[in-house]
Amino acid sequence: MSSTGTTSRPIFHLTRRDGSPLFLHPFIKRGSTLQPNGSIDLEGHYGEEPRVESLTILRNELYRRIDEDVRDWINEKRFIPRFLLSSLAFLLAFFFMALVIHTPIPLVDELLGAGAVGVLVFVLLGRRFDNSRSASERRLALRARVDAAVFSEEEYVRSLEAILRRMEGQENIFLQPTRTEEAAELWRRDRERTAQVVGYIRQLLTTKPYRVLLKELRRGSLSSRTENSIESGQVIPALVLLLRELNASAE
Numbered sequence: 001m002s003s004t005g006t007t008s009r010p011i012f013h014l015t016r017r018d019g020s021p022l023f024l025h026p027f028i029k030r031g032s033t034l035q036p037n038g039s040i041d042l043e044g045h046y047g048e049e050p051r052v053e054s055l056t057i058l059r060n061e062l063y064r065r066i067d068e069d070v071r072d073w074i075n076e077k078r079f080i081p082r083f084l085l086s087s088l089a090f091l092l093a094f095f096f097m098a099l100v101i102h103t104p105i106p107l108v109d110e111l112l113g114a115g116a117v118g119v120l121v122f123v124l125l126g127r128r129f130d131n132s133r134s135a136s137e138r139r140l141a142l143r144a145r146v147d148a149a150v151f152s153e154e155e156y157v158r159s160l161e162a163i164l165r166r167m168e169g170q171e172n173i174f175l176q177p178t179r180t181e182e183a184a185e186l187w188r189r190d191r192e193r194t195a196q197v198v199g200y201i202r203q204l205l206t207t208k209p210y211r212v213l214l215k216e217l218r219r220g221s222l223s224s225r226t227e228n229s230i231e232s233g234q235v236i237p238a239l240v241l242l243l244r245e246l247n248a249s250a251e
Helices: 052-077 079-099 108-130 133-147 155-168 181-189 191-204 208-219 224-232 237-249
Strands: 006-015 021-024 039-046 150-153
Touching (some): 006 052, 006 155, 021 052, 021 191, 039 155, 052 079, 052 108, 079 108, 181 191, 181 237, 191 237, 208 224, 208 237
Parallel strands (some): 006 039
């Protein structure tokens, strides 16, 4: 804790073998950017100095996650009035069509028409709530935290980068993990930080593309779809290897 009610969250910037950035952060799951019991201070750490466009990529990614989380938050908060108003619109449309407008197929047309009205009102209210003052203020406050993040060079991250790059140069990704002195040194140097890195990678591996990769690694062969994901950079097998080596080297 950096101050009362404020939680510090580290972000790690790793430069891959091809120079592209890899960010490890705790904002993978839906709702993770929201901090109900206080604010969030973001601390950035890098080994090799990142390019300016790399930090722009991170900012845009976190902005997108913030927008998703605030939208989920406001929809949950306003769900009951949104549902009641949509239901009222459905009933009014149903009785109007049933009593005023004569349709070729009684009841069916009324249900379809009233249902369309109810869905439309539900969607429009969702958009209105998403642009409400409370949602906008929370979105801006979270974005300000992202903008205030300061990155600093750290030798620990350089060592982590070195292991990642070695993993990226490994041709056989089906090899079993082994304990290495490099990974063991990370645990000895800063056990808490290494545990954070392990936790971040585990969160990332819960996403669908990585779940598919893990399943295929256990099976012993990769599908063409997974190979395409690896080629495009959507999936990084070296992260799986890095996690395995860190786990194997934990003391």
